Amino acid sequence: MKFSQVFVEKKIEKNPLTHKVLKKLQNPNYTVIDSYEDVFQKKKKPYLHKRTSLQLFLAEKKGELIKKAPPAYGMSDQENHYYFIHSYNCIFECEYCYLQGHFNSPDIVLFLNHQEIITAISKKLANTPEKTWFHAGEFSDSLALNHLTQEWSLYFDCFSKYPHGILELRTKSANIAHLLKLKPLKNAMVTFSLSPEKQVQSYDHQTSPLKARIIAMEKLQNHGHPLGVHFDPLIITENFEQEISALFKMMEKHLSLTSISYYSLGVVRFTPEVFRSFQKNYPDSSILSSPLQKSFDGKIRYPYLLRKFLLEKIEEKLCKNYDVDKSKIYWCME
Amino acid sequence: MDLLVFAHRLEAQCFFDKHHLTREECHFTELYKSPHFYLLICGEGLQKASESMIATLSTQTEISRVINYGVAGFLKPEMFNVPPSFLEVRCHYSENHFHSYQNAEANSEFDCISAHERVLKKEYAKRLSLFAPLADRESWAIARASSLFKKDFRSFKYLSDFADESTDCEDIKSQSSVFSQIFYKEYQKIKPKTTDSQEVETSEIFPSRYFSHGLIQQSQKVLLVLKNKKLNASEIISEILERVLASKKFYGRGVGREVLKELKRAAFPQSMHIEDHIKEFLKEKNLHTILRYLSNHPQHAFKIETPFNTTEELQDILKKLSVFSCEEIDALIEKGLSQ
Numbered sequence A: 001m002k003f004s005q006v007f008v009e010k011k012i013e014k015n016p017l018t019h020k021v022l023k024k025l026q027n028p029n030y031t032v033i034d035s036y037e038d039v040f041q042k043k044k045k046p047y048l049h050k051r052t053s054l055q056l057f058l059a060e061k062k063g064e065l066i067k068k069a070p071p072a073y074g075m076s077d078q079e080n081h082y083y084f085i086h087s088y089n090c091i092f093e094c095e096y097c098y099l100q101g102h103f104n105s106p107d108i109v110l111f112l113n114h115q116e117i118i119t120a121i122s123k124k125l126a127n128t129p130e131k132t133w134f135h136a137g138e139f140s141d142s143l144a145l146n147h148l149t150q151e152w153s154l155y156f157d158c159f160s161k162y163p164h165g166i167l168e169l170r171t172k173s174a175n176i177a178h179l180l181k182l183k184p185l186k187n188a189m190v191t192f193s194l195s196p197e198k199q200v201q202s203y204d205h206q207t208s209p210l211k212a213r214i215i216a217m218e219k220l221q222n223h224g225h226p227l228g229v230h231f232d233p234l235i236i237t238e239n240f241e242q243e244i245s246a247l248f249k250m251m252e253k254h255l256s257l258t259s260i261s262y263y264s265l266g267v268v269r270f271t272p273e274v275f276r277s278f279q280k281n282y283p284d285s286s287i288l289s290s291p292l293q294k295s296f297d298g299k300i301r302y303p304y305l306l307r308k309f310l311l312e313k314i315e316e317k318l319c320k321n322y323d324v325d326k327s328k329i330y331w332c333m334e
Numbered sequence B: 001m002d003l004l005v006f007a008h009r010l011e012a013q014c015f016f017d018k019h020h021l022t023r024e025e026c027h028f029t030e031l032y033k034s035p036h037f038y039l040l041i042c043g044e045g046l047q048k049a050s051e052s053m054i055a056t057l058s059t060q061t062e063i064s065r066v067i068n069y070g071v072a073g074f075l076k077p078e079m080f081n082v083p084p085s086f087l088e089v090r091c092h093y094s095e096n097h098f099h100s101y102q103n104a105e106a107n108s109e110f111d112c113i114s115a116h117e118r119v120l121k122k123e124y125a126k127r128l129s130l131f132a133p134l135a136d137r138e139s140w141a142i143a144r145a146s147s148l149f150k151k152d153f154r155s156f157k158y159l160s161d162f163a164d165e166s167t168d169c170e171d172i173k174s175q176s177s178v179f180s181q182i183f184y185k186e187y188q189k190i191k192p193k194t195t196d197s198q199e200v201e202t203s204e205i206f207p208s209r210y211f212s213h214g215l216i217q218q219s220q221k222v223l224l225v226l227k228n229k230k231l232n233a234s235e236i237i238s239e240i241l242e243r244v245l246a247s248k249k250f251y252g253r254g255v256g257r258e259v260l261k262e263l264k265r266a267a268f269p270q271s272m273h274i275e276d277h278i279k280e281f282l283k284e285k286n287l288h289t290i291l292r293y294l295s296n297h298p299q300h301a302f303k304i305e306t307p308f309n310t311t312e313e314l315q316d317i318l319k320k321l322s323v324f325s326c327e328e329i330d331a332l333i334e335k336g337l338s339q
Helices: A016-025 A047-051 A114-127 A152-160 A197-203 A210-223 A240-254 A272-281 A304-322 B009-018 B046-059 B077-081 B122-129 B139-148 B169-174 B176-187 B197-205 B213-228 B233-247 B253-267 B269-284 B311-321 B326-338
Strands: A005-009 A031-033 A055-059 A066-068 A080-084 A108-111 A132-136 A165-171 A188-193 A227-234 A262-267 A329-331 B002-006 B030-033 B037-041 B065-074 B086-088 B091-094 B097-102 B111-114 B134-136 B152-162 B291-294 B301-304
Touching: A005 A016, A016 A055, A047 A272, A066 A114, A080 A114, A114 A132, A114 A152, A152 A165, A152 A188, A188 A210, A197 A210, A197 A240, A210 A227, A210 A240, A227 A304, A240 A304, A262 A304, A304 A329, A304 B269, B002 B009, B002 B046, B009 B037, B009 B065, B009 B176, B030 B046, B037 B046, B046 B139, B065 B139, B065 B176, B091 B139, B097 B139, B111 B139, B134 B152, B139 B152, B152 B176, B169 B176, B197 B233, B213 B233, B213 B253, B233 B253, B253 B269, B269 B291, B269 B326
Parallel strands: A005 A031, A005 A055, A055 A108, A080 A132, A132 A165, A165 A188, A188 A227, A227 A262, A262 A329, B002 B037, B002 B065, B065 B152, B091 B111, B111 B134
Antiparallel strands: A066 A080, B030 B037, B065 B134, B086 B152, B091 B097, B291 B301
C-alpha cells in the first residue's frame, strides 16, 4: 500500500506504535501536524481520489471512544451494542459503501491511542453485567491494514478478562497473519462480509477475492477463532438463487457452517446523501438498474417484498440445506 | 461555445493576435468575443475572478464550457522532478473554502489550491501544500462559478516556479507571451462543444404536448434504469409512444402517463407483474372500486377508498371486504417473485 502523503500528529510522533507503522510503511517522509483535523476533511476531497492519491494520518482519537450502536445493529436488541473507532476510512473501494457519503475525504486516519480505547471498553464492561458487544469496523475494515498496526492482541488481552463482553472484528480482507498468532477467545469474533463471487468481482474493488476470504475463514476456524458471516449487502441479480447456491457450496467445502456463531443478512441500502455520491461515483454501476426506491425511513432500498424475498431465500437455504439453527440468523437494519 | 479565461491579458496575447476579438458589453468585465469563443480577462485573485465569472455566465447563455489557462507555482520541492511543465488540473481547492471542484475530463493527478495572496514565503507554501501540490490565485473561483452555472470546466496550468521567497513575479510576467503561445497551441487540441446534446435529446424524446415536467422527471429516472440494463432507452420509448398513440385510447398528458406506465413495465417487469396480478385479483373479487394497491408503499399495503354515509352502506362494504385475504395476496406475490 503506497500512500501519497503521511501525516503524524505531534503528540504521538514519539509513540512506539507510530514508529512501528512508519517503519512498516517504508516511508520515512512524513509531515508533522498539530491535529489530523487541521487537514483531514478540512477541504472536501473527491472520494475517487483514493485511487491515486490516498493520504494517511496517524492520530489520536479524541471525544467519545465508544459509541452506542443504532437499533437493529446486532443479533439481538436485548443485548448492548457499542462500536469503537480505531480508524476512519478504508483502502478498499466497494461501490455501495456508505463511507463515500459519510466523510468529506477518503483519506485514512489510523488512531493509535488503543490503550485509551481499551480503558473505555474495560470501564463499560466493568459497570455492565449484561452481555455487551463491541464492534470494530464501523468506519473502516478491521483487518485491511492490520499488518501495519497489529493492535488486536491488545484488545484480546482486554476481552479475556471480561467473558460477558464480545468483540467483533468485521472485514472483507484475508489479512489474518496477526490473528493466527493470537490465542483464540470465545468472545472475540472475526466476521466476514461475503457475497456471490460475481458480485465481489463487480462491486468490491481492491478487496480480497471471495475464495481468499473463505480460505482465511477456514484457517481461523481451524485455529479456533469464532466466526460470523455477514451476507450484506444482498443485491438482486437475474441469477440470484444460483449465485447464492454457488457461494454456499464454496463455503461448505471449506467451513463448518453450523459452527459459525451467527449470520447477519442485510439488503443493499443507502442514505439519500450516500446514494447521491454513489450515483456520481459509479454512474454505470448495475446496482442502479435494480429497483431501488425511497423507503419508510428515508433510505433508498428495494421494495419491502423484494427485501423479504431475498432475506427469506437465504434464511431458508441456510436452515434447510445446511442445518443452520434459525436462532443464529438475524436481519440487519430491517 | 467555449469561454476561455485568463487572469492577465498578456497570457492571452496569442489569441488576440490570431483572432478578431471584439469587446463585449458585459457589466464591468473585460470580455471579448470571436465567432468561435468568448475570452475573459478575469484579473488576479479569487474575488475578481468570481465577480467577472458570475457577470459573464449570468449574461452570456450560449457558453457551454469554461476553460481556464494560467500559471501555477509548485509547493513541494519534489515537483522539480515532474517532467510536464504544462498540465491539466484534476481538482481545485481554495485556501479558505471547504468545497472543491473537479475538472470535467482530467486524467491528471495534480490538484491546485487557489491562495488568497501571492505565495512568497516558504511557511505559507508549506501550509498550502498540505492540500495540493500546486498553487494559483484564481482557478477555484472560476471552477466554482462554472459549477454554479452548470458548465463543464477544465483548467490547464503552466508550472512557472517553486512558490517561495525566490519567486520573482516580474520574471513570470516577462514570460507571459511564451505562456500565451503554449496556451494557444494547447487550445487547438481541444474541440469545442457546440450543442447541449442532453437538452436536444430530452425535447425530442418527451414531446411537451404529452409530457409534463413531472412526467419527464419520472420517466428519466426509469430511462436511467433501462440505460443501465444496456437497453436502448430512446428506441424503447419511441416504440411505446407509437403504440400508445395508435391505440387512440389516450390523449394529451394521458399519453405521457401511459408511456411512463409501459416504461416501468420494461424497467421493473417483476414489480409490475405483481401489481397486475393484484389488480386482477381485486377485480375478480369485485373489490377494485373499494381497495387501492399502494405499489410505492415500503411494505405491501392497501388503502380503503370508498365513500359511505349510512350504516347499511358501511355494512355492505364490510361484507364485500370479508372476501379479501392477505394470505392469497402473499401467495400471488410469492408466485410473481419466483417467475
